[in-house]
Amino acid sequence: MNQPIKLVIPSDAKFLSLSRKVLQQLFACQEVPSEIARKLVLCVDEACSNIIKYSYEGDPNQTIELSFWLKDDQFTVKIRDYGKQCDTSTFKPRCLDDVKPGGLGTYFIHEIMDQVSYCTEREQGTLLTMTKHFKNETAPAAQQGQGKP
């Protein structure tokens, strides 16, 4: 893929399934192993959910811009919003030892993706960039009781 696939969706949770379907089709036609594809779809979905919840604070009439690159066994996604800029230093995955509802989305993103960066150096909103290299990925990213080193 020499150019990105671009998708713009409203910040309405009912359109999250649309971005998932586009990604699933992209991964299928590029023959990304289904085990990896499922996890990448989850990460993008969680990131968009966080934008709806925190950046746009539930306003369904804003915009989320997604760009997907898939080349040489590397997947990169850039997700741009124009909502409230949050303190990205507070975006920390929570400890899983305490089983409680909520707060898992950021954990999933950091557990699955190799690189995650938030850029707020702009007048409005945030640019989230996530990258995953999966050439040598032969086992699930997380097995019971094992995380990343």
Next chain:
Amino acid sequence: MSIELRSEEGQGGVVTVHIEGEIDMSTSPKVREFLTPLFEKNRKAIVVDLSGVPYIDSSGIATLVEGLQWSHSSKNKFRLVGLTPTVKDVFEIARLLSVFEVFDSREEAL
């Protein structure tokens, strides 16, 4: 995106909840609305059949964790059956497969 939920009363205070559809930020409130009244009744066990759920996100997991908490506080059972590969992945990543009581089939869970 739609989600369908129905419950089936069994013997001995066991209720099975069947969910059909993807559970994400837009549908998890409906799942929570459906399950919460069941927690308020004195059930012996709630079995959630996820075989019709091709996708679940963290908000869906959070809803099911509420069921787990009900189970712990009431000393009743909250069991999951029929996890599809995608749903199982999410439980694995969250390290929740050993926290929930998970069964392959409804028959095993009852």
